[in-house]
Amino acid sequence: MKIAIILGTRPEIIKMSPIIRECEKQGIEYYILHTGQHYSYEMDKIFFEQLKLPQAKYNLDVGSGKHGEQTAKMLAGIEEILVKDRPDVILVQGDTNTVLAGTLAASKLQIKIGHVEAGLRSFDRTMPEETNRVIADHTSDYLFASTETSKRYLLNEGIPKEKIFVTGNTVVDAAYQNLEISKYETNILTKLSIEEKKYIVATVHRAENVDSKERLSGILNAFSHIYKEFGLPIIFPIHPRTAKMIGEFGLKFPEGTRLIKPLGYLEFLQLESSARLILTDSGGVQEESCIFRIPCVTLRDNTERPETVEVGANLVAGAGEKIIEYARKMMESDCEWENPYGKGNAAELTIQNTVTG
Numbered sequence: 001m002k003i004a005i006i007l008g009t010r011p012e013i014i015k016m017s018p019i020i021r022e023c024e025k026q027g028i029e030y031y032i033l034h035t036g037q038h039y040s041y042e043m044d045k046i047f048f049e050q051l052k053l054p055q056a057k058y059n060l061d062v063g064s065g066k067h068g069e070q071t072a073k074m075l076a077g078i079e080e081i082l083v084k085d086r087p088d089v090i091l092v093q094g095d096t097n098t099v100l101a102g103t104l105a106a107s108k109l110q111i112k113i114g115h116v117e118a119g120l121r122s123f124d125r126t127m128p129e130e131t132n133r134v135i136a137d138h139t140s141d142y143l144f145a146s147t148e149t150s151k152r153y154l155l156n157e158g159i160p161k162e163k164i165f166v167t168g169n170t171v172v173d174a175a176y177q178n179l180e181i182s183k184y185e186t187n188i189l190t191k192l193s194i195e196e197k198k199y200i201v202a203t204v205h206r207a208e209n210v211d212s213k214e215r216l217s218g219i220l221n222a223f224s225h226i227y228k229e230f231g232l233p234i235i236f237p238i239h240p241r242t243a244k245m246i247g248e249f250g251l252k253f254p255e256g257t258r259l260i261k262p263l264g265y266l267e268f269l270q271l272e273s274s275a276r277l278i279l280t281d282s283g284g285v286q287e288e289s290c291i292f293r294i295p296c297v298t299l300r301d302n303t304e305r306p307e308t309v310e311v312g313a314n315l316v317a318g319a320g321e322k323i324i325e326y327a328r329k330m331m332e333s334d335c336e337w338e339n340p341y342g343k344g345n346a347a348e349l350t351i352q353n354t355v356t357g
């Protein structure tokens with residue numbers, strides 16, 4: 001059995017890391033194919049270094065571009081590699097353009113496909129990620145769903161139950177494997193001169209938020225109100241896409257919002273797990289805040305992580321004034337919810353089911 005692990009962005013590197021470790025542990029033949037969708041040091045290499053991952057055997061270096069252009073370059077590059085170094089199965093994770101290209105290439109070559117984090121649905125087709133998820137799920141042979149909710153969505157779309165495995169989410173494996181390490185390898189709180197539970201963490205990068213001046217201004221305006229009301233600094237490690245758009249729109253950062261470079265995973269885990277509140281439009285950050293029992297307000301109109309809302313860990317606020325109201329509510333949370341994303345053995349279950357087919 002030979003597995004090709006196809007990845008290309010920050011969250012894919014993080015969420016695939018437990019699967020890579022599992023392949024190493026079980027002595028399974030595998031290689032990493034990196035599309036190069038993310039390439040800046042702090043969006044890419046830092047995670048390979050911190051998570052001690054082997055280098056990618058192939059890197060397509062596709063870089064940034066319009067959806068069609070970027071996906072087309074990946075599709076051509078992945079196909080070429082899969083033909084010359086044919087695996088029995090490819091594994092992709094999530095809903096990026098890398099996932100779309102990987103599943104399309106493998107599907108046409110009749111190579112088996114395993115989709116990690118299958119069955120997420122926002123039911124919002126304006127999101128590029130929703131298109132990517134649906135296509136990935138419908139071309140996959142093994143669908144590794146994080147929860148029973150995801151499994152239900154897949155069954156409702158007519159995907160045979162034999163193809164679906166509820167494994168939990170590898171985000172839990174990664175968080176458990178690295179949180180302790182992060183505590184002695186780094187001290188980001190000291191570096192930023194902040195104290196436990198006396199700051200808020202924010203991340204924003206979704207196209208629908210950062211490519212719209214109105215939504216991005218609405219979010220920054222809410223940050224300003226939250227700072228004035230609670231007096232807690234908002235630590236904002238900024239995604240390069242957001243930095244670029246704030247520059248293009250000529251927006252100013254409100255008082256109390258501390259802009260910093262994107263952090264390494266170990267630093268970010270530490271920052272998240274000691275925060276008073278998290279404000280985010282990130283999928284992975286919604287999940288991690290739920291795992292660490294830190295209340296979360298989601299800066300979107302919907303979420304494909306409904307489990308976080310159901311357990312009381314998250315409120316979906318959009319990009320306007322509701323952010324302030326929901327921040328107030330979540331600040332009062334007792335944070336007693338259970339993590340719905342599994343026990344931290346998702347990678348083991350994924351590899352087990354990939355190998356046995």
Ligand code: UD1
Nearest residue numbers: 009010037038039040043064095096097128129240241244
């Ligand atoms: C992509 C995914 C998104 C995921 C996110 C994780 C798609 C359609 N989107 O969004 O689902 O949540 O990754 O972070 O696949 N840039 C850099 N350096 C980098 C990468 C990007 O400067 O290493 C800048 C470039 O200006 C680029 C922009 O960020 O144009 C957007 O990058 P892109 O990969 O297209 O999308 P993301 O917004 O990162």
Ligand code: UDP
Nearest residue numbers: 010011014237262263264265268282283284
């Ligand atoms: N993350 C990180 N440094 C940061 C911000 C986020 O390491 O400065 C990690 C975070 O812990 C999570 C992942 O990046 O595991 C989420 O990635 P992102 O928000 O880019 O994408 P999404 O999950 O929305 O697809």
